[in-house]
Amino acid sequence: xxxxxxxxxxxxxxxxxxxxKGSVTRRHxxxxxxxxxxxxxxxxxxxxxxxxxxLAGSHIGDRVVLATWxxxxxxxxxxxxxxxxxxFTQVNVFGSNEEMLAKLQAGGSGWxxxxxTNYTITTYVEEDLIEPLDLSKLPNYDPDAFDPRFxxxxxxxxxxxxxxxxxxxxxxxxxxxxxxGAAIDSWKDFFDRTMDDFSGRTMVHDYQLTTIGAALNYHGxxxxxxxxxxxxxAEKLLINVKPHLFAITSDYQPxxxxxxxWLTICWTGDGKQLNTxxxxxxxxxxxxxxxxxxxxxxxxxxxxxxxxxxxxxxxMLDPEVNAREVLAHGYPVADSRTNALxxxxxxxxxxxxxxxxxxxxxxxxAAATLTDPNRAELLARFKSA
Amino acid sequence: MTERERNWLxxxxxxxxxxxxxxxxxxxxxxxxxxxxAPAGGWVPAFTLEQYANLPARLTAFxxxxxxxxxxxxxxxxxxxxxxxxxxxxxxxKWKTILLVLVIVPFWTSILIRxxxxxxxxxxxxxxxxxxxxxxxxxRLIYTPFAVTVGIVYGYLPLMVFPIYVALDRLDKxxxxxxxxxxxxxxxxxxxxxxxMSISGIATGCMLVFILLMGEFLIPALLGxxxxxxxxxxxxxxxxxxxNWAFGSAVxxxxxxxxxxxxxxxxxxxxxxxxxREDVSIM
Numbered sequence: 001x002x003x004x005x006x007x008x009x010x011x012x013x014x015x016x017x018x019x020x021k022g023s024v025t026r027r028h029x030x031x032x033x034x035x036x037x038x039x040x041x042x043x044x045x046x047x048x049x050x051x052x053x054x055l056a057g058s059h060i061g062d063r064v065v066l067a068t069w070x071x072x073x074x075x076x077x078x079x080x081x082x083x084x085x086x087x088f089t090q091v092n093v094f095g096s097n098e099e100m101l102a103k104l105q106a107g108g109s110g111w112x113x114x115x116x117t118n119y120t121i122t123t124y125v126e127e128d129l130i131e132p133l134d135l136s137k138l139p140n141y142d143p144d145a146f147d148p149r150f151x152x153x154x155x156x157x158x159x160x161x162x163x164x165x166x167x168x169x170x171x172x173x174x175x176x177x178x179x180x181g182a183a184i185d186s187w188k189d190f191f192d193r194t195m196d197d198f199s200g201r202t203m204v205h206d207y208q209l210t211t212i213g214a215a216l217n218y219h220g221x222x223x224x225x226x227x228x229x230x231x232x233x234a235e236k237l238l239i240n241v242k243p244h245l246f247a248i249t250s251d252y253q254p255x256x257x258x259x260x261x262w263l264t265i266c267w268t269g270d271g272k273q274l275n276t277x278x279x280x281x282x283x284x285x286x287x288x289x290x291x292x293x294x295x296x297x298x299x300x301x302x303x304x305x306x307x308x309x310x311x312x313x314x315x316m317l318d319p320e321v322n323a324r325e326v327l328a329h330g331y332p333v334a335d336s337r338t339n340a341l342x343x344x345x346x347x348x349x350x351x352x353x354x355x356x357x358x359x360x361x362x363x364x365x366a367a368a369t370l371t372d373p374n375r376a377e378l379l380a381r382f383k384s385a
Numbered sequence: 386m387t388e389r390e391r392n393w394l395x396x397x398x399x400x401x402x403x404x405x406x407x408x409x410x411x412x413x414x415x416x417x418x419x420x421x422x423a424p425a426g427g428w429v430p431a432f433t434l435e436q437y438a439n440l441p442a443r444l445t446a447f448x449x450x451x452x453x454x455x456x457x458x459x460x461x462x463x464x465x466x467x468x469x470x471x472x473x474x475x476x477x478x479k480w481k482t483i484l485l486v487l488v489i490v491p492f493w494t495s496i497l498i499r500x501x502x503x504x505x506x507x508x509x510x511x512x513x514x515x516x517x518x519x520x521x522x523x524x525r526l527i528y529t530p531f532a533v534t535v536g537i538v539y540g541y542l543p544l545m546v547f548p549i550y551v552a553l554d555r556l557d558k559x560x561x562x563x564x565x566x567x568x569x570x571x572x573x574x575x576x577x578x579x580x581x582m583s584i585s586g587i588a589t590g591c592m593l594v595f596i597l598l599m600g601e602f603l604i605p606a607l608l609g610x611x612x613x614x615x616x617x618x619x620x621x622x623x624x625x626x627x628x629n630w631a632f633g634s635a636v637x638x639x640x641x642x643x644x645x646x647x648x649x650x651x652x653x654x655x656x657x658x659x660x661x662r663e664d665v666s667i668m
Contacts, residue, residue: 096626098426098626098627101425101426102426105425105427126425206611208626245612247612248611249611254504254505255508255527259509260509260510260527371425371426373422376622376626377442379622379626380623383622384619385445
C-alpha cells in the first residue's frame with residue numbers, strides 16, 4: 001500500500017484504541033487516521049463509531065489473552081478476529097502442560113483462553129481451575145460434528161469444560177539419508193541406534209510424558225505406566241542413552257533442519273512441517289505404540305476477559321477459520337465440518353491422518369502421569385545424570 | 386527533626402524495599418521448604434525435614450554449578466582483564482567512550498536472543514562448517530559444556546570488564562613511570578604495581594559474575610541442550626514442571642547456604658590478600 005493517504009482497517013482500529021486509552025493525543029489520532037478531514041465519511045463507513053467506542057462487538061473489551069503451544073495458529077486469523085471484534089489477541093506460548101498447570105496453580109495468570117491437552121482436564125476440574133463452558137455463547141460448537149474420540153476428554157461428569165482444537169500423535173522423525181532411505185519406525189530402533197551409529201545425533205523431549213513414555217514403549221510397557229519396576233527399567237535405558245544424545249529439548253526443529261541431529265521424538269505438526277520442507281526427514285509412528293493426544297480450548301477460572309474468551313473460542317470453531325488454522329500448522333482436526341473444507345491431499349496425508357489401525361496401537365496420556373511425583377523425579381535424575 | 390529521626394527517614398525506603406522484596410519472599414521460601422507437595426502439585430503446610438533429606442537427589446546439579454560457576458568466572462576474568470587494561474591504560478582518551486559503549490551495546494538486546502544466536506554460530510552450519518573448510522572435520526560444539534562456557538563468558542563479560550576498568554582507570558599512571566624509572570621491567574611493573582592496585586576491581590567483577598552464575602539457568606538450557614544441568618535448571622523444573630514447591634524451596638535454601646559459605650570464604654581470602662596493603666579497600 002504505497003498510497004500515503006491509505007490507512008488499513010486494522011491500523012485504524014489500533015490507532016482508535018490507543019486514542020481511547022489516552023496514549024495518543026486527539027490531534028495525533030485525527031492526523032494519522034485522516035479523520036480530521038474525513039470525519040463525515042468515516043462516520044458513514046463505521047455506523048457504530050461513537051466517542052464511547054460502541055463498535056460492533058466491542059463490549060467484549062479490547063483484548064483477549066491466549067495461552068497456547070508453539071507454531072499452533074495462523075496469525076492471520078488473529079488479525080481477522082481483531083477486525084471483527086476490536087479485541088486484540090495476546091499470545092503466550094508454553095512448552096508443556098505441566099508448565100501451564102503450574103502457572104494456573106500459582107494464580108494470577110491473567111489468561112482468558114488456554115489450550116490444555118486431554119489428560120490434564122480432569123486435574124483442572126479437581127483443582128477448580130477451569131470454567132464450565134456456557135455453550136449458548138459458543139454457537140459454532142456442534143457436538144455432533146466432532147469425532148467423540150477427540151472430544152470426550154473435554155466433558156467431565158456430563159459438564160463441558162473444553163471444546164476440541166486439534167489432535168495428533170507423538171512419533172519419530174528421522175533423517176532417512178543416514179539410514180539407507182528408510183524411516184526409523186520403532187522405539188526399539190530409536191534407542192538402540194542412538195547407542196550405536198546414531199550416537200550424538202538423537203534428541204528426546206524435555207517432557208516427562210513423551211520421553212519416559214518412549215522409554216516405556218521400548219520395553220513393551222504402557223506409555224502411561226506409573227509402575228515402579230517398569231519406571232526403573234525406563235530410567236536405566238534413559239541413563240544409558242544420555243551420553244549418546246545430541247540434546248534434551250522440545251525445540252527440536254532447528255537441529256533437524258540444520259542436519260546436526262538425525263533422529264528425534266516428534267509431534268505430528270512438526271513432522272509434517274519438517275517433511276514438507278526437507279523430504280528426506282520422515283515421520284513414523286513407533287511400532288510398539290506411543291501417544292495419541294487431543295488439545296482443547298478452555299477458559300480458566302477467573303479469566304479477566306470472559307466475554308472475549310467466549311468470542312475467541314467461538315471464532316476459532318468456525319469451520320472456515322479452523323481450516324485456515326490446519327493449513328498453517330499441519331495438525332489434524334476432529335471436526336467433520338472443517339475436514340469438508342480441507343483439500344484431499346491433506347485428508348489423505350499419512351502423517352496427519354494415519355491409518356485407523358495404526359492409531360489403535362496408540363494410547364492417550366493418562367491423568368496419573370501428570371501428577372505422579374515419581375515420573376517427574378525420574379526425568380530430573382535423567383537430565384542431571 | 387533530630388538526627389536520629391532523619392537517619393530513620395533516610396533508611397526507610399531501602400528498608401521497606403528489603404523487607405518486601407527480600408525478607409518476606411525468603412521467609413516464604415523457608416516456610417515452604419518444611420512443607421509437602423500437594424497431590425496434584427503445589428504445596429501443603431507441614432513440618433517435615435523430608436525435603437532436606439531428599440537434597441542428595443540434586444547433588445549432580447550442585448556439582449555442575451560449583452564446577453562451571455568458578456570456571457566461567459575465571460574464563461571471564463582472563464578475557465576481561467586484558468580488554469579492561471587496554472581500555473583504561475593504553476587507549477587514547479578520545480576513543481575510550483566509544484569503545485566502552487561498544488562493550489555495553491550487546492546489553493541492549495535480550496540475553497535470550499543473543500544466546501539463540503550462539504545456537505546458530507556453534508551449530509553444524511556455523512563454526513564447525515568453517516573449521517571443516519580448514520580440514521578439521523566433525524567438530525561438535527553446540528550442546529556441550531564448552532558451548533555453555535562460551536555463552537557464560539559472552540553473557541557476563543561486561544560485568545567483569547567494568548569494575549576492572551574503573552580500578553585501572555583510577556590508577557595513577559605516574560606510578561608506572563616511576564616503576565620503570567626505578568629499573569623494573571614491564572612484567573615486574575605489571576605484577577607488582579598494576580595487578581595489586583586493580584585487585585578491588587577483580588574482586589568486585591568476580592563476585593558479580595560468580596553470584597549471578599550460581600543462579601544461571603537460561604544459558605545451560607539453550608546452549609547445553611538440556612544436558613548440562615545447573616541448580617537453576619533444577620529449580621525451574623521443580624517449580625514449573627513437577628510443581629514440587631516444597632522440594633524446590635529446600636533446594637533454593639540450600640543454594641543460598643552454599644552461596645553464603647562460598648562468598649564468605651571468598652571475602653576472607655580477598656581481605657587477607659589485601660591486608661598487607663592499606664591502599665586497597667574491598668567493597
